[in-house]
Amino acid sequence: MTGQPILELRGVGKSFGARRILNDITLQVRAGEVITLIGPSGSGKTTALRCMNFLEAYDRGEILIKGRLLGYRGPGRAAGDRDGAAGIARVRRPLAMVFQQFNLWPHMTALENVAAPLILGKRRPRAEARRAAAAALAQVGMAEHAGAWPARLSGGQQQRVGIARALALEPELLLLDEPTSALDPERVEEVLEVIGGLARQGITMIMATHEMSFAAQVSTRVVFMAEGAIVESGEPGRLFRHPATGRLTSFLAPWLRRPLQFGGPEDAEPRAPRG
Numbered sequence: 237m238t239g240q241p242i243l244e245l246r247g248v249g250k251s252f253g254a255r256r257i258l259n260d261i262t263l264q265v266r267a268g269e270v271i272t273l274i275g276p277s278g279s280g281k282t283t284a285l286r287c288m289n290f291l292e293a294y295d296r297g298e299i300l301i302k303g304r305l306l307g308y309r310g311p312g313r314a315a316g317d318r319d320g321a322a323g324i325a326r327v328r329r330p331l332a333m334v335f336q337q338f339n340l341w342p343h344m345t346a347l348e349n350v351a352a353p354l355i356l357g358k359r360r361p362r363a364e365a366r367r368a369a370a371a372a373l374a375q376v377g378m379a380e381h382a383g384a385w386p387a388r389l390s391g392g393q394q395q396r397v398g399i400a401r402a403l404a405l406e407p408e409l410l411l412l413d414e415p416t417s418a419l420d421p422e423r424v425e426e427v428l429e430v431i432g433g434l435a436r437q438g439i440t441m442i443m444a445t446h447e448m449s450f451a452a453q454v455s456t457r458v459v460f461m462a463e464g465a466i467v468e469s470g471e472p473g474r475l476f477r478h479p480a481t482g483r484l485t486s487f488l489a490p491w492l493r494r495p496l497q498f499g500g501p502e503d504a505e506p507r508a509p510r511g
């Protein structure tokens with residue numbers, strides 16, 4: 237893939253107090269890529285995604301969105317060098333985020349939740365925003381629930397509204413932070429199907445996930461993080477079949493064992509007799 241990356245991280249670092257949480261993260265995301273971020277809990281996936289959107293301020297390196305520096309006017313990356321809210325909003329406009337906990341407003345219907353950022357953030361006329369919101373809800377199979385309150389929807393349905401809210405912004409890059417990890421197991425599949433459909437339509441995305449089979453199916457590239465750094469990254473077939481580091485091998489071990497444990501009669505593993 238050629239051309240300017242939509243998103244570029246150059247040596248990005250982030251500390252919370254004295255603790256360094258992200259270390260020298262360098263990554264480019266180009267149009268058409270589907271990148272999954274995998275790694276143990278606490279490895280910095282959420283923090284990395286939040287920095288990409290400047291929901292969290294990084295303090296080292298540079299994040300560029302379509303070539304424009306995000307979050308800072310310079311000269312440095314200290315609080316005093318911060319860009320203003322309007323400047324930050326302008327630079328990050330090509331991005332939209334889907335959150336682990338959906339983050340829907342409880343006092344608004346599904347449709348109002350999707351329309352609100354268009355009305356408040358993009359200053360679109362109300363009727364036009366509601367039309368765009370209805371179309372986005374239809375895209376995630378939620379058209380018939382447009383008038384529902386979030387509390388009346390299942391977790392999977394709420395997350396589909398969360399995805400619609402991001403899609404309505406017509407982002408060039410969608411950021412998703414473990415979009416299925418807050419769901420009951422029986423609701424995971426409906427949300428993965430929606431996200432898989434978006435990936436097949438060519439929507440560019442970067443997504444933190446613990447769903448390894450899904451990552452293997454939809455990713456153009458998988459990025460493995462541990463302790464705030466990128467340990468290895470590559471095309472999913474290579475990365476899952478031939479991890480280059482011991483770190484990734486041991487992270488993947490439980491997942492790679494699973495098909496054997498639950499395999500069919502051709503499974504070579506000896507089984508305990510029943511009864």
Ligand SMILES: Nc1ncnc2c1ncn2[C@@H]1O[C@H](COP(=O)(O)OP(=O)(O)O)[C@@H](O)[C@H]1O
Nearest residue numbers: 252257275276277278279280281282283284444
């Ligand atoms: N607001 C915060 N203040 C202090 N520490 C934080 C904050 N957010 C995250 N951390 C710490 O940063 C590390 C990475 O967290 P996170 O980015 O949530 O990882 P992941 O999403 O991979 O589980 C963890 O050790 C976490 O405790």
Ligand SMILES: [Mg+2]
Nearest residue numbers: 281282414444
């Ligand atoms: Mg996380």
